[in-house]
Amino acid sequence: MNYPFDPKLKHHIIIGLLLAIWIFVFLYFTEPLDVDEFGDTEKLIYLPGYGIIGGISYLLFLPLQYKILPYKIKKWTIAKEIVFLLTYTIITLTFVRLYYLYVIMDGIPNPYTLGYMLKAILLPAAGTIIPIIIIARFAFGKYFEKQVEDQKIEIKGEGNFEGIRLHLNDLISIQSSDNYIEVLYLSGNELKKTLIRNKLSVIDETFDELIRTHRSYLINPYHFQQWKTEKGKHFLILNHAIQIPISKTYLNSLKQRFNSTTTA
Helix, strand or coil, rough: CCCCCCCCCCHHHCCCCHHHHHHHHHHHHCCCCCCCHCCCHHHHHHHHHHHHHHHEEEHCCCCHHHHHHHCCCCCHHHHHHHHHHHHHHHHHHHHHHHHHEEEEECCCCCCCCCHHHHHHHHHHEEEEHHHHHHCCCCCHHHHHHHHHHHHHHEEEECCCCCCCEHHHHHEEEEEECCEEEEEEEEEEEEEEEEECCHHHHHHHCCCCEEEEECCCCEEEEEEEEEEECCCCCEEEEEHHHEEEEEEEEHHHHHHHHHHCCCCC
């Protein structure tokens, strides 16, 4: 089952900073374990360390989620979210324990046992912190989905005929086919074609981002790879080795547009 996900690094940095602040505030005012024995100065010295561990651990785990989620696939699931959160929680609790033993209790005998520390503070703290991470990640994910949805274009069909809605960069080319147009586009990593009842001239007038290469073809310059000349005929090679013919009418304007020269 798909789950909202935001791939933007800056939003995850915001979550990491908020996480660090919340952990510090939580410890400062709840005073778990022997924090109540700290003076105000000691609290300001030692407690931010826990917040920094929480925030930095979150940021360090971002490469994990990008490894789980190849960017071009853009699919995130509840299972992946759970794996990320569980891994983050376990590693962060380990770092917190080490910080307690070797910084807070350095040289002081009889530190709290791991079992007592987990029961008395770490798991209850995680119970308040993890929901905040979940809410923040979910909110940014929904916001990103809305932004992406707003960036989609719609190639409409004439009258009551069905059209298609897709991201501009997923659109590769459009070919005229009698009273229809054949739209070639990407769905995830899969190349697809859709036949829509419309005229190529109408699409050309509607979308300035597309370029005419031939009376029967429009291309998305985003997918341009190289030029090709074969037996006196000119072609553009697009992503996925798609070959588009170029008519003499559009050859010079295309050369100027791509600032290139043809190659044999």
